[in-house]
Amino acid sequence: MPMEITIAVPTHPVDSFEASYVHLPSEEGSMGVLQNHAPLRCVLDTGIVTCRLPDASERAFFVSGGLAMIADNKVLVLADTAEPAEDIDIERVRAAEERARKRLLDQTSDTDRARAEASLKRSLFRLKANQAAGR
Amino acid sequence: MAVDLQKLKRKMRGVTSTRQVTRALQMVSAMKMRKAQEQSERSRVYRAGLLELMASFDSPPWEAVPELAAAPSGNHVMLVTYGSDRGLCGPFNSNVLSAVQHLGDEIGRENLEIRCVGVKVGSTLRRRGFNVVSNMRRPAEVDRIVFKQEVGRLLQEDWASGKYRMIKILSTALRGMTVLKPAIGDWLPLAGEPASASKQEKGFAKDFIDEQSSNSVFAAAIRKHLDNEILTALMESEAAEHVARMIAMDNATRNAEELFSRLQLTFNKARQAKITQEICEIVSGANAIRA
Numbered sequence: 132m133p134m135e136i137t138i139a140v141p142t143h144p145v146d147s148f149e150a151s152y153v154h155l156p157s158e159e160g161s162m163g164v165l166q167n168h169a170p171l172r173c174v175l176d177t178g179i180v181t182c183r184l185p186d187a188s189e190r191a192f193f194v195s196g197g198l199a200m201i202a203d204n205k206v207l208v209l210a211d212t213a214e215p216a217e218d219i220d221i222e223r224v225r226a227a228e229e230r231a232r233k234r235l236l237d238q239t240s241d242t243d244r245a246r247a248e249a250s251l252k253r254s255l256f257r258l259k260a261n262q263a264a265g266r
Numbered sequence: 267m268a269v270d271l272q273k274l275k276r277k278m279r280g281v282t283s284t285r286q287v288t289r290a291l292q293m294v295s296a297m298k299m300r301k302a303q304e305q306s307e308r309s310r311v312y313r314a315g316l317l318e319l320m321a322s323f324d325s326p327p328w329e330a331v332p333e334l335a336a337a338p339s340g341n342h343v344m345l346v347t348y349g350s351d352r353g354l355c356g357p358f359n360s361n362v363l364s365a366v367q368h369l370g371d372e373i374g375r376e377n378l379e380i381r382c383v384g385v386k387v388g389s390t391l392r393r394r395g396f397n398v399v400s401n402m403r404r405p406a407e408v409d410r411i412v413f414k415q416e417v418g419r420l421l422q423e424d425w426a427s428g429k430y431r432m433i434k435i436l437s438t439a440l441r442g443m444t445v446l447k448p449a450i451g452d453w454l455p456l457a458g459e460p461a462s463a464s465k466q467e468k469g470f471a472k473d474f475i476d477e478q479s480s481n482s483v484f485a486a487a488i489r490k491h492l493d494n495e496i497l498t499a500l501m502e503s504e505a506a507e508h509v510a511r512m513i514a515m516d517n518a519t520r521n522a523e524e525l526f527s528r529l530q531l532t533f534n535k536a537r538q539a540k541i542t543q544e545i546c547e548i549v550s551g552a553n554a555i556r557a
Contacts, residue, residue, distance in 0.1 A: 173477030
């Protein structure tokens with residue numbers, strides 16, 4: 132019996148489907164979920180949610196932080212933003228990465244630096260998610 | 267007959283163009299309403315999930331968010347109102363205004379501070395002498411998330427200043443196609459209310475493992491819940507605004523139609539009277555010549 136995974140962001144549900152294995156980017160480190168997992172809650176970091184479907188194909192989603200809850204073979208991912216890897220606009224991500232790197236090189240205030248770092252992290256994970264989907 | 271046909275004609279033209287405008291506005295609102303309602307519905311998945319997650323805490327560890335659950339110290343009340351940026355939406359804004367007035371009478375105007383979303387309500391409240399701290403426009407669709415974070419941050423700062431004993435949200439919701447009266451909900455302090463929302467569906471308590479400490483998961487959930495409430499109120503009141511405007515414009519169109527048909531009748535009568543009079547004159551003139 133596969134698990135049911137639902138990914139939602141504040142404005143809309145992103146996707147919902149059945150999966151046999153889900154990989155979550157928890158803040159404490161990444162984490163794999165198989166069926167009949169014990170009930171669990173965690174805070175998510177920026178990263179990639181990877182799901183293996185019952186037909187052994189894989190789907191990847193980029194998420195930028197959020198919460199997850201696992202109970203009764205249901206995985207609920209409440210992300211701040213989430214995008215299916217295949218929908219990621221590579222050109223835009225590369226531009227964002229460039230910008231973030233440039234801002235990091237300039238000597239700026241701490242808040243700007245933290246923001247640029249977060250932005251760079253998002254860009255890198257988006258690229259990675261997209262590559263994972265391309266495989 | 268002393269009816270000025272030209273004047274009547276002009277009036278009829280005026281009413282016709284008013285009717286065209288109100289009908290166009292009605293159709294635009296209908297379209298926007300459908301979209302806003304759909305968006306509001308789509309946002310429910312996340313909201314329901316978040317409530318479910320918070321309900322899964324058996325005894326909410328309020329100590330995880332001491333600053334949010336703290337006994338309120340100040341004596342002011344911060345109210346966030348959701349109104350419209352523009353008028354022509356029937357009683358939508360005035361209902362919000364009267365709810366604010368009511369609250370002001372209840373707790374004393376001097377204790378009430380207001381942050382307005384939707385400038386129409388804000389400027390009226392200012393004129394009436396309420397203490398409007400900020401008056402924001404409704405954000406465009408793409409800016410909603412930024413708006414949510416921005417307002418969330420502002421309100422958290424307000425709360426941290428210790429000046430307020432509570433922060434409330436005033437917003438208008440829809441039930442089906444009926445615009446409800448604006449309702450005031452509590453935002454802070456937290457009173458264990460979010461957890462009770464879906465408690466009944468829980469059969470037996472599950473023992474959740476928390477990847478991080480329970481407290482930090484709970485704190486993160488609470489913060490997201492607070493931010494999300496700002497977004498929910500925004501989307502709901504937006505859908506309600508469009509319904510209110512649609513109904514108002516429908517009424518206006520119908521009134522214009524009624525007025526037009528009355529004018530048409532007067533005009534036709536006057537024109538007929540004029541023709542009759544002219545025939546009379548011609549006939550009597552001809553008779554005079556023949557005689």
